[in-house]
Amino acid sequence: MKGYRIIQTAIKALRRNPMRAMLTTLGIVIGVGAVIAMMEIGAGSSGAIRKAISSMGANVLNIRPGAASSGGVTFGAGSGISLTPDDCEAILRECPAVRNASPLVHTRAQVVYGNRNWVPTFIDGVSPAFLDVQNWTIEEGESITNRDVLNSNKVCILGKTLVRELFQGESPLGKEIRIKNVSFRVVGVLKTKGANMMGMDQDDIIIAPWTTIKYRVTGAALENTNQSSSSSSSSSTVNTLSNLYPGGQPSLYPERSEIQAADNPMPVRFASIDHILAAARSTADIPAAIRQITAVLRERHHIRPGQPDDFSIRDMTEMTNTLSSTTTMMTNLLLCVAMISLVVGGVGIMNIMLVSVTERTREIGLRMAVGARSRDILRQFLVEAVVLCLVGGALGILLGHGGSYLVRLFLHWPVETSVTAIIAAVAVSAGVGIVFGFYPAWKASLMDPIEALRYE
Amino acid sequence: MEPIVKLNDIYKTYQMGDIDVPVLKGVSLTVAQGEMVALMGSSGSGKSTLMNILGCLDRPNSGSYWLDGEEVAQLSANQRALLRNRKLGFVFQNFNLLPRTSALDNVAMPLLYSAGHISDRNARQRATEMLGRVGLQERINYEPSRLSGGQQQRVAIARALVNRPSLLLADEPTGNLDSRTSQEVLGMIRQLNQKEGITIIMVTHDPAVARHAGRIIHIHDGVIVDGAFSGVAEPHEAPAKSGISPEKEKEAK
Ligand SMILES: Nc1ncnc2c1ncn2[C@@H]1O[C@H](COP(=O)(O)OP(=O)(O)OP(=O)(O)O)[C@@H](O)[C@H]1O
Numbered sequence A: 001m002k003g004y005r006i007i008q009t010a011i012k013a014l015r016r017n018p019m020r021a022m023l024t025t026l027g028i029v030i031g032v033g034a035v036i037a038m039m040e041i042g043a044g045s046s047g048a049i050r051k052a053i054s055s056m057g058a059n060v061l062n063i064r065p066g067a068a069s070s071g072g073v074t075f076g077a078g079s080g081i082s083l084t085p086d087d088c089e090a091i092l093r094e095c096p097a098v099r100n101a102s103p104l105v106h107t108r109a110q111v112v113y114g115n116r117n118w119v120p121t122f123i124d125g126v127s128p129a130f131l132d133v134q135n136w137t138i139e140e141g142e143s144i145t146n147r148d149v150l151n152s153n154k155v156c157i158l159g160k161t162l163v164r165e166l167f168q169g170e171s172p173l174g175k176e177i178r179i180k181n182v183s184f185r186v187v188g189v190l191k192t193k194g195a196n197m198m199g200m201d202q203d204d205i206i207i208a209p210w211t212t213i214k215y216r217v218t219g220a221a222l223e224n225t226n227q228s229s230s231s232s233s234s235s236s237t238v239n240t241l242s243n244l245y246p247g248g249q250p251s252l253y254p255e256r257s258e259i260q261a262a263d264n265p266m267p268v269r270f271a272s273i274d275h276i277l278a279a280a281r282s283t284a285d286i287p288a289a290i291r292q293i294t295a296v297l298r299e300r301h302h303i304r305p306g307q308p309d310d311f312s313i314r315d316m317t318e319m320t321n322t323l324s325s326t327t328t329m330m331t332n333l334l335l336c337v338a339m340i341s342l343v344v345g346g347v348g349i350m351n352i353m354l355v356s357v358t359e360r361t362r363e364i365g366l367r368m369a370v371g372a373r374s375r376d377i378l379r380q381f382l383v384e385a386v387v388l389c390l391v392g393g394a395l396g397i398l399l400g401h402g403g404s405y406l407v408r409l410f411l412h413w414p415v416e417t418s419v420t421a422i423i424a425a426v427a428v429s430a431g432v433g434i435v436f437g438f439y440p441a442w443k444a445s446l447m448d449p450i451e452a453l454r455y456e
Numbered sequence B: 001m002e003p004i005v006k007l008n009d010i011y012k013t014y015q016m017g018d019i020d021v022p023v024l025k026g027v028s029l030t031v032a033q034g035e036m037v038a039l040m041g042s043s044g045s046g047k048s049t050l051m052n053i054l055g056c057l058d059r060p061n062s063g064s065y066w067l068d069g070e071e072v073a074q075l076s077a078n079q080r081a082l083l084r085n086r087k088l089g090f091v092f093q094n095f096n097l098l099p100r101t102s103a104l105d106n107v108a109m110p111l112l113y114s115a116g117h118i119s120d121r122n123a124r125q126r127a128t129e130m131l132g133r134v135g136l137q138e139r140i141n142y143e144p145s146r147l148s149g150g151q152q153q154r155v156a157i158a159r160a161l162v163n164r165p166s167l168l169l170a171d172e173p174t175g176n177l178d179s180r181t182s183q184e185v186l187g188m189i190r191q192l193n194q195k196e197g198i199t200i201i202m203v204t205h206d207p208a209v210a211r212h213a214g215r216i217i218h219i220h221d222g223v224i225v226d227g228a229f230s231g232v233a234e235p236h237e238a239p240a241k242s243g244i245s246p247e248k249e250k251e252a253k
């Protein structure tokens, strides 16, 4: 018996009792529908999480100096001053897996505009590469430039929260704001990013050239975020444009003489920075980037083999993994429930197929009498079950797809069409048909034609 | 001439738990090509059992059975299925048509199990032709529930003939019909025998029906009382070969 003939016969047999066929396959329809909806909603939410992570900079590597220690007292990670802007340059130059890198210095200070003030969560001194690393774009105005960094120009870019708090609907472009009595011209406004995964408002930010923050702002007053108390002492040292890196701390020790310096040379670091942010070319490149940066920094910092790094590199992989494993677990859990309903649907099919085999005993006997072998009968009933399941599967795909569409429409949940889910659903429903259709079909094939013909 | 059916000392015993129920006790008979034979006997005498063995639905416990020159008594179930498909046609007392299936599909059904490849179009054509031969060309797409008893039995006859069997077996073909439709169906069967030369073995209780046959075999309690062998010359001027004439065979191809 040819393949398509078997299918044709099966469809004809099912059409003899369409209502029953529909009800039988309902279990599969619901099961497959649930699986598809689960997969699509699950894929949607993990996609949304991926997007949230990449908005924080998914491929970003955070390089921090190691812990400073003195006399057995360590000051915690990041307290060392081992990173320099040159390290950042070197990383950019020598690490092919790194797309871009920016130095980062931060401070916390009050920001004043007119009669309003605000203390933003982030005041980040960066290079123009920062925006690229963080995957951030300017909504209005323009970015800071490398020239701004070189000249430590007093320009800044504001996040949306600051615009709201300080300007209240006014356009901030071209306005002057003051950070610790240093006045900055606003050149741009960042696009909204929303809260990050820790719940911190990422838009509560000021971005300025790192040289400006380093030498004009933090150099002026290290210990205070409160502008009013420090203003009196710092007012004399700011805004003097004569020296390139103004606002040095008052020297605690007497100046060394030339001879002292020649006798006892000290390595001079002109600038240390708090972090280097580097972006790997892709998620897959993160391990390579970490390896290359480690090699470059160890060489630049003259760290001998066997000695520990004086810096640390962190990436988001762990957090990404934690979050996506949570959603994956939830999705899998729901999938299990959906699978159970598929099994229940399969049992329903088996039940009805058994009834159908009993009911059609005479038909089986007749088919055998006119020449059907037991394997023909087996195949016929098996194909009937599989056809039922596949039709159910197809309807289930439509149902699940429609369901997830409604979820997107009314609940605004993110959903993602998953081809894998559809292929899996077809395979699973065919599998259910074969597994649960086999026993009834096998029973049918074992019938004795005489007994079957005589069956009332 | 070689008989189409030759039974030799057939025994059939059913097991009912521990008890043996002997039903056929040494049946021997022959049926020649183109004969129409009626099988008569009281209820429980073993007629249906004998028909099952003749129809290769069942195997005798002992004895030999030549069908068309082939020893078939001890064939396996699959071999018997193939043999039934190729050489035998069945007509049942209760028609046994597939419900909610058109007359055409019912008639074409045995072709599904034919070994050789028959195209869909060919199968339809052949089924239509058979329905035409039993006078139902107008009722091709009717389902059994919309056909009268006589028409249903004619569909069943068409189905039995669709594979051009050498032997048609009918177990009480008119048992469920009233006398008028009985006549109609019997007339048809006799015509098939006389015009087409198909060999027919028919079980019946009705002596009036049996008179249509060329020979009557009486069976009593598992033993044949008389009529086992066609002692006389062939009753009808039957053609040499059963089935469809050569021209028709060509047409069907
Ligand atoms: N499967 C079976 N198991 C046990 N005994 C059986 C079986 N089939 C038939 N018999 C017995 O064999 C005997 C002959 O049965 P069979 O059906 O051949 O009778 P019959 O001549 O066709 O009768 P009827 O004219 O009523 O149809 C009966 O006594 C019956 O009880």
Ligand SMILES: [Mg+2]
Binding pocket: B047, B048, B049
């Ligand atoms: Mg009987």
